[in-house]
Amino acid sequence: MPKMIFIERDGTRKEVEAPVGLSVLEIAHRNNIDIEGACEGSLACSTCHVIVADDWFETLEEASEDEEDMLDLAFGLTATSRLGCQIIITEEKDGLTVALPQETRNMLLD
Template sequence: MPNIIFKKNNKEILVKEKSDKLTILEVAQNNGIEIEGACEGSLACSTCHIIVDKEWYNKLKEPSWDEEDMLDLATGLTVTSRLGCQIVLSKELDGLKVTLPSSKNDVRLNKNKY
C-alpha cells in the first residue's frame, strides 16, 4: 500500500494508494489530481510529465528510449523528469515524492501553420 506525495504550486497532496500495480498517472487521475495524460498512458505524448524528487529518482527503473524521446518534448525538463504513465507503483516506492510542473507542452494546442 504505497503512499505518494504529489507537489504542485508549493502544496503537497498525500495519496494513500490501495494498489501497487497502478502508474503514477492512474493514481493521480483516480484521486482528482490534475495531470492530463492525453494519450491515456500509451507513451505517445509528454502531458503526464512529472519531476521525481532526487532522493527517489535512482530507486526507479531506468526510463526506456521511447520514454526519453517523449520527454524531449516536455516543457521544464529536469534531470529527474519522467512520464507518470511509465512509473508503476510498488511497495518499494512507498513515500515517493513527485512534482507536477506548472506548465506542459501539449502539441495538440500548438497552432503553428506551415
C-alpha cells in the same frame, strides 16, 4: 497500502494512497491531481510529465528510449523528469514524491 506524495504547481503537498500496480498517472487521476495524460498512458505525449524527488529518482527503473523521446518534448524538463504513465507503483515505492511541472504542452492538439 503504499502512499505517494504529489507536490502541486502551487507547492501544496498532497499525500494519497498508491495501489500497487497502478501508474503515477492513474493514481493522479483517481485523486483529482492536475495531470492531463492526453494519450491515456500510451507513451505518445508528454502531458503526464512529473519531476521525481532527487532521493527517489535513482530508485526507479531507467527510462526507455521511447520515454526519453517523449520527455524531449516536455516543458520544464529536469534531470529527474519522468512520465507518470511509466512509473508503476510497487511496495518499494511507498513514499514516492513527485512534483508537477509549471506547464505542459499537449502535442496532440498542436
